[in-house]
Amino acid sequence: MKKVLVYLIVFVLGVAGGAAGIIFLDPSLLSHQPAPVVEALPYNPSQAVSVTETGIESNLSGNVHYVNFDVEFQVMPQALTGAGGTASSSGGSGNGGTGSPELDARIRNALIALARSTTYQQLTSSGGMTVFKAEVSTVLQSIFGPGTIGNIYFPSFLTQ
Template sequence: MLRRMVGFLVAFLVGAAAGAAGLWFGFPHLLTSRPAPAVTAAFNPAQAVGVTEGDIESNLRQNGHYIRFTVSFAVMPQALKAAEAAAGQTDPASSSGGGSGGTGSAALDARIRNALIDLCRSTSYNALQSPGGLSAFKAAVKVQLEAIFGPGQVGAVYFPTLLTQ
């Protein structure tokens, strides 16, 4: 009986260690992500602010493959301000919001770029080239953005430019 319990305990500890290692090495951003800001207003396209993050470059999961893209999306202004505060923006009045200049907060722009680069590094070239692959990538980008701005705070995601090789 004791031998069987020790066997189960060892199997449990080995499984827990393997799971922790998989999380640590496979999805490190899940361990370091800050919680999404709490924003209560639902997404309203009439009030949303346009944001464009340009020239995001990364290697893909497979060696020898590369992606470069610009992402445009709309986000609610209160979610943008809350995310700027969470990213360490010292002067919320300095936010430019829309246009091609990103969010107006260097810290928040860096957080967005890092999240998207982590996503690219976990995406394979074959997955992008498969039928529906770009749509799946677009949905994954939106998930990453909603992890930063809060659920339901980001509108449609567009890629004005996208290059893979």
């Protein structure tokens, strides 16, 4: 009986410690509101930094076709640091990511979700890549804030 009581006390203390950690260390986990978007200056090409995300691959909608692409985009440094990245310019070329594994994963997951909701016919139709690029811009602006994303390029794009 003593053992059960000791285990019960340890369990209750563990649950209480975990709840206290969530409440006091990161209370935003308890709210259902998204993190506030950091106010950034409007897009200015002379100040923007380039970010490249490589090797994004997914099935397209319908699971018959496949897409693999790299995306390079320009973003305002304030928006990049506000989202958790590192705003370091590499002379106008892609810097191989945002400097934050968490932010890179968030971008990649959002782009994979976009690819999974796109059909092969939508992508290969006349103007399909233009529409896809606009949707990528919308996804990136949902992460970095409206008006903070500039040019978007696909250095590599393969559908199968």
